[in-house]
Amino acid sequence: MSNSQKGGKEKKANSKAISGSLKDVDQKRRQVFKPILDNPFTQSNLWPFVKPEVADNIIEHLLQILAPIGKYNKLLVELKQSTRSNSLKPSAPTYYDDVLVGFNSTVKALEDQASLYRRKKEPATKRQKTSSSSKYIKYVFVTKYDITPTIITSSFPTLTYTSSKSPENRVKLIQLPRGTMTKLSEVLGQTNCGIVALSNDISEAIPLYNLIESEIKDIDIPWLSGIFDEDFKIELQDLALKFLATSAPIIPKKNDQKAKKKTPAVPTEDTRDS
Amino acid sequence: MAPKKPNQQKKAPKVIPHKDNYARVTYLYQAANLFSASPKYEVLSRGLARTLDLVSKKTVLKLSPELKRTLCKKCNSVLIPGLSVSIYIENLSKSKAPHNDSLIHKCLKCHEIKRFPVGKNRAYVVFAERDDVRSDAK
Numbered sequence: 001m002s003n004s005q006k007g008g009k010e011k012k013a014n015s016k017a018i019s020g021s022l023k024d025v026d027q028k029r030r031q032v033f034k035p036i037l038d039n040p041f042t043q044s045n046l047w048p049f050v051k052p053e054v055a056d057n058i059i060e061h062l063l064q065i066l067a068p069i070g071k072y073n074k075l076l077v078e079l080k081q082s083t084r085s086n087s088l089k090p091s092a093p094t095y096y097d098d099v100l101v102g103f104n105s106t107v108k109a110l111e112d113q114a115s116l117y118r119r120k121k122e123p124a125t126k127r128q129k130t131s132s133s134s135k136y137i138k139y140v141f142v143t144k145y146d147i148t149p150t151i152i153t154s155s156f157p158t159l160t161y162t163s164s165k166s167p168e169n170r171v172k173l174i175q176l177p178r179g180t181m182t183k184l185s186e187v188l189g190q191t192n193c194g195i196v197a198l199s200n201d202i203s204e205a206i207p208l209y210n211l212i213e214s215e216i217k218d219i220d221i222p223w224l225s226g227i228f229d230e231d232f233k234i235e236l237q238d239l240a241l242k243f244l245a246t247s248a249p250i251i252p253k254k255n256d257q258k259a260k261k262k263t264p265a266v267p268t269e270d271t272r273d274s
Numbered sequence: 275m276a277p278k279k280p281n282q283q284k285k286a287p288k289v290i291p292h293k294d295n296y297a298r299v300t301y302l303y304q305a306a307n308l309f310s311a312s313p314k315y316e317v318l319s320r321g322l323a324r325t326l327d328l329v330s331k332k333t334v335l336k337l338s339p340e341l342k343r344t345l346c347k348k349c350n351s352v353l354i355p356g357l358s359v360s361i362y363i364e365n366l367s368k369s370k371a372p373h374n375d376s377l378i379h380k381c382l383k384c385h386e387i388k389r390f391p392v393g394k395n396r397a398y399v400v401f402a403e404r405d406d407v408r409s410d411a412k
Binding site for chain 1: 287290293297299300301303307308311312330335336338343344354355356361362363372377390395396397398401402
């Protein structure tokens with residue numbers, strides 16, 4: 001009696017297992033490929049390529065330019081900590097205002113520049129007018145591989161492109177190799193400093209400018225060429241589809257006549273073999 | 275019995291179900307992008323992007339996060355850094371702990387804000403770009 005009851009319960013459990021409970025954790029799953037629509041405009045290979053030996057050279061030049069700023073910052077900090085008797089203020093490097101450090105200040109300057117040259121969206125405020133009238137941020141250094149997640153740095157190619165003055169005078173985007181962030185942070189005396197921007201009129205940096213102009217290509221974003229040339233025609237890009245490899249549960253069909261016919265044949269074959 | 279390799283990949287299917295819908299969505303996206311460049315057709319651009327969104331929802335298409343992040347969820351304008359979106363990192367915590375950093379995309383048209391808590395998990399990779407995922411183009 002009790003046995004037959006047990007059997008009945010098991011049967012019930014088996015029939016329930018199909019409809020998604022904890023018991024069907026070990027249910028069979030098959031691999032499926034789900035199509036996912038990607039951005040038709042290429043995003044990954046927009047960064048201009050930098051040769052490793054050129055990169056080392058650039059870093060050397062850059063550190064030389066940043067060193068006085070780091071020293072000045074350190075002196076300022078010391079001055080704040082010490083008593084007021086020492087009132088001699090250290091003199092800032094001549095190009096102190098032409099160097100931008102950090103994500104927010106760099107991106108803000110580039111956005112202001114973009115709104116000035118494109119005159120598209122919001123009218124420039126007073127502060128923007130004064131700040132962007134004189135200097136042109138032309139060189140942006142990003143330690144792309146030291147900054148994660150990638151969404152932080154992914155906007156730089158388009159941003160530098162849109163903030164360029166003209167197609168001939170574009171903002172240069174330079175990616176620096178892995179491990180450069182620690183070097184920059186050390187020299188500047190700040191933590192996690194991975195993004196630096198320079199304007200185009202620092203006399204001390206002319207060799208660096210020449211090196212970048214000769215070795216690093218302009219950034220090019222074909223699908224945004226319309227901002228420089230109104231008559232530009234864009235070609236329609238192909239369908240960019242990815243396939244995600246995922247799995248889906250195998251659920252037997254209800255009222256599947258073919259399956260019902262096949263199932264009784266299977267156990268008989270097994271018994272014959274044994 | 276040798277255990278099956280987890281990375282053993284089958285061939286991606288040749289036939290794409292509902293390919294026409296995917297084609298329509300990419301076309302709409304590219305059109306919206308083209309018109310967003312000139313202020314004259316800005317409304318048209320947003321209209322196209324709205325149709326894109328509606329089509330993808332109605333036909334249940336999977337769009338990659340990379341594509342969806344370039345459209346404003348509120349006003350459907352195409353977000354291009356420098357032109358229609360402002361980007362900054364914000365840390366609202368008093369202690370300014372680095373794990374509270376969040377990246378903010380602010381639409382300049384409708385001032386809608388999209389927050390990405392980048393400090394929470396620095397090693398985060400979007401699901402569509404992880405290594406175990408195939409990336410066959412058609």
